[in-house]
Amino acid sequence: MVWFIVVLLALVLFSLLYLRGEDLSRFDGAQLPAPTMPPSAGHAEVLQRLREMLPAGQSMRGRERLLHMRRIMDGLSEGRQFASRFVPVDQQGVRGEWVLAPGYDAKRRFLYIHGGAWIAGSPLSHRVITDRLARLTGAAVFSLDYRLLPEHRRIDGINDCRNAWRWLVENGPDGPAPLEYAMVGGDSAGGSLTLGLIAWIRDEGLRQADAAIGFSPSTDVTMSSGSLRSNLATDPMLGPMFSWMAKVPALLLLWVTWFTSRLPPSHPDLSPLRGNLAGLPPTLLQVSEQEMLLDDSRRYAARAEEAGSVVVLQTWPHMVHVWQIFTPELEEAEEAFANVAEFLASAGVPVAEGGDL
DSSP: OHHHHHHHHHHHHHIIIIIIOSOOGGGOOOOOOOOOSOOOTHHHHHHHHHHHHSGGGTTOOHHHHHHHHHHHHHGGGTTOOOSSEEEEEEETTEEEEEEEOTTOEEEEEEEEEOOSTTTSOOTTTTHHHHHHHHHHHOEEEEEEOOOOTTTSOHHHHHHHHHHHHHHHHHEETTEEOOOSEEEEEEETHHHHHHHHHHHHHHHHTOOOOSEEEEESOOOOTTOOOTHHHHTTTTOTTHHHHHGGGGGSOHHHHHHHHHHHHSSOTTSTTTOGGGSOOSSOOOEEEEEETTSTTHHHHHHHHHHHHHTTOOEEEEEESSOOTTGGGSTTTOHHHHHHHHHHHHHHHHTTOOOOGGGGO
């Protein structure tokens, strides 16, 4: 019995000190007040779409459910009309597509990293966002098709992002070309990869991004932020998908993440919040006050500020996770993109004439 207790305590300490790492709750902000203003009319339509999309795969299991989720995400672009043209790329180990709006400037380049919980999503699923960013920035936007779980390791997707950055710095849509302005951005899991990437670029001494953008990014996979549970019921997208997490002991989640990723959850490659946040480029984070990942952004912004980096945090009431993908039908999505244009201008990055707004 004594040995059992000793082993149990050792496992708990290992989980807390190595797998989870430092307690970062000191970076939590004050509790936000309940929204007083209603959302735009388009919000009800978005919620209805989610209610129609999410339950369809609830009865599925395993591979079938994964493929269903991927089909649902890629379907977000169906029936859409885009101003940009999409040029597929598969060269030097880099796969994805150029998103080129009329009048784009090849000397401005933007690497976009899609979300999808590291298991889904593609350049196709996120064309609504990449087309909007292409028109907004006037840049050649490269939407990366990185390797996903479970077919590949987490580090494979991370390495794809790093390889894509090296390639993007040297190449435009027509091959090797000079570069004046470089941007990087992503949403959700892609936001995590974005924030991890700018830290890696700094450490490698490479040409850094002039600005970085994260839409509802995941910054910490140790599952320790309060909003993961406090906002479970108010998050109409992530809540139904990850409600099971509330029933699983937190320590067990740490071990599952460790085994599936082959890196401890506290490793900065998985949890950029827990890395060195000094010396980073100007970064914009946009997050909903009602979503589960709210504290991921709030903690990252607070810790980066302490480290001396410039991170602009913007929060919206009512919105679903990565509401920017529901543009133009959602007024708040267009507001978010207008703020992106203002942020880029403040960081010294030109945007398209008139911001296409």
